[in-house]
Amino acid sequence: MTDLRERDAALVLAAQAGEAAAVGVLLDRHRAGMRAVALSLLGSGPDAEDVVQDAALTALRRIGDIRDPEAVGPWLRMIVRNRCRGLLREARRVEPVAEPPLAGHDADLGRALDDHAMRTWVWEAIEALSPTLRLPLILRHFSEGVTGYEAIAQVCGVPVGTVRSRLSQARAKLLDALAGTAQSAYSGLRSRTEASWAEARDTLTAAENGRFGALLRGEWSAEVALMSGAARIGGAALLERAMDRDLSAGVRQRPVNVAACRTLAVWEMVIDNPEDDPAHCPPSVAWIMHLDGGRVTQLRLHHPRPLRPAAVPAELLGIWPHEERV
Template sequence: MVPLDPPTDEELTRRAQAGETGSLGLLLARHQAPMRAVAMSLLGHGPDAEDAVQDAALTALRRIGDVRDPAAVGAWLRAVVRNTSRMRLRATRETPGLDGLDFLHLRAHDAPPPDQLIEQHAMRDWIWDAVEELPQQLRLVLMLRHFSGITSYQEIADACEVPVGTVRSRLSQARAKMAQVLLSTASQAHDDASALTEESRHEAVATLQASERGSLPREISELWPQETKLVGILNRPGERIHPVPVMRQTLEAGVRQRLRHVVASRDISIWEMDVTNPVGAVDPCPSNLAWLMFRREGRVQRLRVVFPGPQWRASLQEGG
């Protein structure tokens, strides 16, 4: 039997542009070595070069449709790595590195044509399935860095209560594992990633509304079982505190929260809130906060409330 010739770059690129994620995975695997060589030529050997390659591979997920000459996709991928590496060299501030994943947060008036929307959904589900494969510690820093408003290394360190160096290390590990998982799962079927987020958004809205009414309906009460505990800076050392009484105290103080953004995986949910303080509040709450929830079988086991931003960090350092 005569062996079949492997598909050309042009064939794989056209298939990838048609939404065939397996073809994109093959392309990335085929060109991984030259992509790494470009990164190392600009950034040297080390984690920055590896991060640049991983970021470029993830950028290709979103922008493969931009390739005008499918036969020259290798040159295009190397150019993406080159641009990513140069951005790292001249960066003056920390910004999320998964460039091009803004399509995961599409607004209604930005909706693309149906065929493009199907392709984007396939890519989104592929990415989120890969995220779910990460250990929880790695998944948390990746979700914060690239899918939430808590993006700086210092903010993530504060949220996770670990040193900045640990955040950098976990992000590097997460990106490397993501690249491996994406390549190994490209041809598989993937769950609908939007379902988890929509379910979590519904829970967030219902929780806030029920809290303001003063009682939690059964389905929301089940979200916060007796074993749920508040952890982090709002918890008193040595005490086990349930989140619901703290919610009640906050409402009694006149503080109101409005849901701004939701990020959800199977066992981590992030609810980002805008905060309104009562007029004349002596010790006002910061203008935004986030609920980090760690779940088991859908129920919240631990809740950590975090307050991103330099003003809150300064107050903590001053003993506020």
């Protein structure tokens, strides 16, 4: 047993040094135990396999968090157990509760990704996915407030079952890519993320200074589309008018999380409403943007915690809540 734990520890240290192939070996060694946990909680079926895939991807992203490399086996099984419990909570339609912390995990996921050498491999592997697989994967694993299946389905304009299927395909492709791209060297993730943070702040500053329309015309695609699910509901004119109306009402936004690759960026904002109208906008919004050559071509706006149905017409949920459709 000690021999096996020592070999596990060596693989963990190699993975934390940036050797993606070491993660693949670890997952192969512990896949049977991970699957056994899933089967014991969920029974035989596709849900158990999906949970094992999901847990494997989480392990790939969080390998830098492990403080005790010899305990990687229990750590992997804990991830599976947490994922199973989350799935069972969803099935019972109860409000989710905080997930028990993973062994050795005390940093937020975005910081964890920045902190270990595996991050560049993960993002380059994500870039290789098709757009339809890339979007739900990034929302599920890298956003803070758009992680639920129903929220992702709303953003993508597809049924929940399609979201589950696309996530399963995306995770499988990402894990299959471990061996093929493990030794490639990648750079630029940190600079992309920092640039996206700066762009989010600059965009809000420009808007507050009355220059949002000029920014849209100068830096975003001329054909930018505001989307609701899979439907286009407007363009730059609607975006500018909605932003100006919110600012005139005293609404302000603050970025709290950014996830960015070359073709997709997610800016998650906290919304500060005026004191005399605290329900003017939902408390948070995610800007989900498709990029082409650095220019935004599509924008979806998703409110993780929407206003009460009486306050927002149903047909307008998912865009600025009080904006009229044109």
